[in-house]
Amino acid sequence: MxxxxxxxxxxxxxxxxxxxxxxxxxxxxxxxxxxxxxxxxxxxxxxxxxxxxxxxxxxxxxxxxxxxxxxxxxxxxxxxxxxxxxxxxxxxxxxxxxxxxxxxxxxxxxxxxxxxxxxxxxxxxxxxxxxGYPRRLESSVADASSGYMRIVGRSETAPVNSDGSFAFSSMPVGEISLVYVADEQPMAHFDFMTAAVGDTLKIPSLEKRAENNGLLTISDYRYYSGVTFAGIMVDVPAGITVPEPVVVPDDSLETPPVETDSTEVDTTENLAISINLHMDGENDGTVVYNSDGTLADPDSVEYVDGISGKGISLKVGQYIGVGNVDPCEGDFTLSIWTVWKGFRVGSIYQLLFAQRIDWTQSAARFQLQYDFLTSSIVAVSDGITSTGYVSLSKGNTERGGVLPPNEWANIVLVYESGKLYLYVNGELANESATGDKFTPKDFAEPVPFCIGGSEVANDTWNGIIDELTIESTARSAKWVKAQYDAMKSGE
Structure with a gap:
């Protein structure tokens, strides 16, 4: 790990x-x-x-x-x-x-x-x-019928009921260590980091295993994937026995997109949305904004060598706006080339695509971001439910992920029949080979679509971006690989 x-x-x-x-x-x-x-x-x-x-x-x-x-x-x-x-x-x-x-x-x-x-x-x-705002925590300890739970760093405790259940009405966010105390002795602990916004966090039953030397574990392997799952991220130190994988319900094992030739997909002329920005200047329709919504001074926009022609090196507080387009209305494909420069001091989240007005007011329909806290590429809509906060893949290759810093990479996100497929350099990068279920947030009014940032200055993508396409169709894996190979061969 x-x-x-x-x-x-x-x-x-x-x-x-x-x-x-x-x-x-x-x-x-x-x-x-x-x-x-x-x-x-x-x-x-x-x-x-x-x-x-x-x-x-x-x-x-x-x-x-x-x-x-x-x-x-x-x-x-x-x-x-x-x-x-x-x-x-x-x-x-x-x-x-x-x-x-x-x-x-x-x-x-x-x-x-x-x-x-x-x-x-x-x-x-x-x-x-x-x-962040405190939330309710609900869980249980398997085979326990008494004692209490405490949170390291807080004085509040929660009694363990006869069925093993317990609840904290006001749990802080951040790094949480739950301790099970019985007969006035600390028996075991469960450590995790909160990773989603919501009023209540529910964690499956915690088990105390003798071989795990004081750690409580969950009998659901998905919590130990190294990325965020169900609103938290859990780590298992070396030498600790990890629970066996659970059997995934059949309805989640859907067939991935059928690979077809690009000629079998709708032509660009027939698509409701077809945007292609080369980042070569104002003549190709590229418009750069400041995080406060004002147009960026043209002299402040930094054009550099791109994967083809020129690209834009975004400065903190800048993003590219494409208007009130709504690819989330149906299937879509988003493709972009980038030289990602990794972590930037003061920036926990870096947005690559964002269809939103103001995240703090929950006015966000969809966004794709690199989350430094979990080192993951994450798709977010409501930030709470299992289909509104989805960790698609570990991000940084320096931490075992798929996104290489400081070199050109092609990132493609395909949304088809309610599931997301992330491709990096022509290869499927999802933790799940069958894609991840995702539900964009519903909005009655149009929501602006932004590239590389948002109204929050610190969320600017740290890197160069070039060759953006937004299409209202789900491209196949074969198409994704073909367009990647074609661009690489033309470098």
Whole structure:
């Protein structure tokens, strides 16, 4: 499994998530970002390490003046300690705190609007945390009839009922470690990261296995695929027994698209939507906008060498608009060439295609993004249901994925009969060879279609884009491979 997910606690390391580049940047600017180093209980210096970081929302926006508390806690305890380190982020969401590096530290952050989140300090430098509105958590512990559950870093507990069920009415977002306590002894824990927006998160029954050395597991292998599944991402450390795969219902094993010659597909002239932008300038219809919806200054648009002719190297806060086209009305094919430059400091999500007005108001019909938190290429509509948030494939090849940074790659997304098929460089890249079910969000009014970004500046695609096509038909795998080979041969 990808080293991104391997660490002592069995959850994602935010040091790895946000990179050494981010740590170096913050080290330069955070020497005075915190309003103080106040310690709970009047202690002024209890540790020998300083961690620096920032607080952001689930939509990757900084949280000004967020309250950040560092608790000394881990799954081997039955309750949260009273002692803590408290600081406040500055107006840019940045903070700095001192802590005892010999102890396990969990960060709890809260914004002034009721948002909250949890994270762990995995090293002596980075201490980043994401906040969101709390949600209800429901699950159960197999073969348990008493005891209670606790969340590492929080004081609230939930009793385990006679049928093993339990529920937290208000669980923070972020890195969560659930601990099952029986007879006042911590028995086992289940670690995961939240990955979707919603009021309630339901997790299947958790099992305690003797061979798993204190870990609770789920008897559904799909939760251990290394990407987001059913709203969370779970990691299994090396040496832990993974549950056997479950039998997938027959109705999900549908036949993939039938491969046909391109001559058997509707011709371009007969398609309701047929857009082809070469990114060579204004004469080909390419229009670049700023994230606030205004037209970008032509002098700010950077044209560079493309896969054919010129391409556009998007700057942060820019995107290409194609108007209120709606490929999601039926089957579609989206194709683009890109030189992706990988992670950019301050950007958790990078949008390649987005049919939306304002994500914070749930006015999004469809988008395809690279999600740095899960290192996945994800399709999103409602962000909650199993067909409204779909991880299509691991993204970055440097983390075992399919998208190579810093070289030309062809990304094609085909939507046919309610299922998505992702192709990278002519090859099917879905985790599922039969495609993934996906449901675009319904809207009565037209929604703008954007390429490489949206109204959120930090969501800009980090790279060069060229040769965009949007077509209201589902192209075959054979067609995808043929157009990829034709373009590569003409480089």
């Amino acid at each position: 990808d080293n991104l997910f391997k660490n002592a606690s069995g959850v994602i390391s935010l040091k790895n998530l946000l990179g050494f580049a981010a740590v170096s940047l913050f080290a330069l600017v955070l020497s005075s970002c915190s309003k103080g180093d106040d310690m709970a209980g009047g202690v002024t210096d209890i540790g020998n390490s300083v961690a620096e970081g920032f607080v952001v929302t689930e939509s990757n926006q900084p949280v000004a003046r967020a309250r950040v508390v560092a608790y000394y806690d881990d799954w081997g305890k039955t309750a949260l300690e009273d002692s803590s380190v408290v600081v406040f982020a500055d107006d840019n969401g940045m903070f700095s705190l001192k802590f005892d590096s010999t102890r396990s530290v969990v960060l709890y952050a809260e914004g002034g609007d009721g948002t909250m989140g949890l994270s762990r300090i995995q090293n002596k430098e980075s201490a980043h945390v994401m906040v």
